[in-house]
Amino acid sequence: MTSIKCPALAFQGQYGLPLSEIDEEGNAIRDLIEQGALFVSNHSGGKDSQAMLIRLLEIVPAGQMVVVHASLGDMEWPGAMELAQEQADAAGLPFIVARASKTLLEMVARRFENRPEVPSWPSASTRQCTSDLKRGPIQREVRRYAKANGFKVIVNCLGLRAAESPGRAKRRTFSKMGISNSVSTWYEWLPIHKLLTPDVFRAIDADGQMPHYAYSLGNDRLSCVFCIMGSRGDLRNGAARHPELLAEYDALERHTGYTMHMSRIPLMELSS
Template sequence: MQNPLFETQWPPDEVQDLIRAGALIVSNHSGGKDSQAMLIELLKISPAAQMLVVHASLGEMEWPGALEHAEQQARNAGLPFVVARANKTLLGMVEARFDSRPDVPSWPSAQHRQCTSDLKRGPIEREVRRYAKEHGFQTIINCVGLRAEESPRRAKAITWRKNETNTTQSRAWFDWLPIHHFNRDQVFEAIREAGQELHPAYGLGNDRLSCVFCILANSNDLRNGAVRNPELYQRYVELEQKTGYTMHQSRRSLPEITGIHIDGCSQEGQRTHEKKPE
């Protein structure tokens, strides 16, 4: 398959130069299709000895088997695999915020995604720094399988940049979106050509994979998650009811989106991500 990532050259010269100089290539892997396709592409340009696969475990909040799927792909390629875990959970964060500030939205939003920063990015960066120090890497290329096709906001994302926050006198850190230009068909094609299987949730009809109930998920994925994970779904619905705020960016409650209602949970008086009137 012809690589569609860059009109002129892929990987960019700077990436090639850093790999030749011994940079560590970090492949963030959620267990989803984009992470899987990205790792396939990265294996084409980097020696295995310079690669690390890292998974931010969301515990019961992520689709069952996501961690194992990511780990299996890494192991099959002979790559080290590290699990990054936060010291808190999404529902715990929501409850704590509601207890301390019931007057403001309790759930993360598309504009303020504490779920990503606190549960994924922060723990991953911690584990990558530790691994790089232990193995003597002074340059890091941190790769994420974010694609332009997914949303207008992601289409505007910077595909290559130096991360000044994580760069120190002894360490250079770069962030790269290697498959930013891939469309959905190209993602699936890369996986098929590699002879790999997708996470089973895709076979159940999911479009995306990570959290079972994501603030950005479409209605099909949320409904699928509710059907396949009823106990977790009930906890989300009950917490929406307790806080009075909806978790989804559409500002509709989960039962409104999925059509699946929980006995004893009324949706009357449900607030949204917006701050309630004074």
Template structure:
């Protein structure tokens, strides 16, 4: 992480701006999926921000997420002395999919989320997290918030274009300022693994099984490798996804290939 201000025209870096918010007493909200990037991000944020100014939030996806992801995030937060909150949507992932199929069954309205319609992110993660953060901040009279996410430029061209620091205008209301910060945006995967190892922490067990990333067991953008791991280690959940694909006639993956094609694992 770059901790020095840019010498060119004294332009403040995202890190500088984050530290200004820290000194102003802002609440730093670490969004923790249970994955390696979230884990490394919390380690890094704790290097510069007191635990008393940090709230760790996990948006649970219930049975759709890797078993133990919530507990892994919670254990790291509690070990660091940070409060931990679980954000949960009023509907489940499968209820969302089934409802979309019921109300829009036509061939041009897939019931699964897609890269262009990330309803799983907006409805099941971002919305519930913001709700819990607003509640937590209101109870404590906090009017400055910095939302921290573990997105990295190396993950995709889209994420490479993401701004490491920006104002969340939608949530900056009623005297409250809310910024979004990507503390590990410029780090590589080896950097992330080194940070976790240097902190003498273990990754979620799914990585030892061979997973490259961790969130939903069957993500619409997951690699075939991760989908296969998910199928082999979560057979009942896999069968549920395959059944919905066959019943609705829609494939869940952005490749438009069925899970059985991608994994080579029969349900």
């Protein structure tokens, strides 16, 4: 049997979960490790992904892990992919880059061309940016990796935390995904769901790592430079450091007649 640190005990100390939930989740993860499942660490380059990978390395054997980054090209903060790869390399883990066939701006322009009567940009309720640019490409690359390396069971690990939003607070920390097929069975696990933001930064610091430099600028989030749910501070940081990209977003907002941000305030105004 694989020798690992017991997830149940670690969860009890750091997460404060009810014992029944600890036992159920901890036992499920332990069983999946013993079955030889592949644990996929989704890594945006952000603080939560970074802390999650630190956590996973305490529990899952390195031979059953892979790190995957969904590249957003010029839309994402420079250095995000490099941070993810450096952390994977330092741990001796395989690193995969998943790329969509189009960028966010290309997706918005195509959507406007096909259906100009509906909002062209993603929204909190219709997040094509997540499904088309991240989740779809990641699942495609993970399937390829799993098939090539003989994995039949996949545990998709996400750094989502309850403190981020009411919607994320309601997410189950462990569940079976509805994408099973003859090749593989998928589960979803949120290893740091109960951590608060200070806990995340403490975990990174305790491991001798540094988070992405955007956080030192005051960013709350990290992925796209201009996120549909980004705070005003995040958007201002992005505008100050990437004015050319801001101009592209502004031009597309004007062309479509729709605004990017969920506040429905033009990006140029929000980021000024």
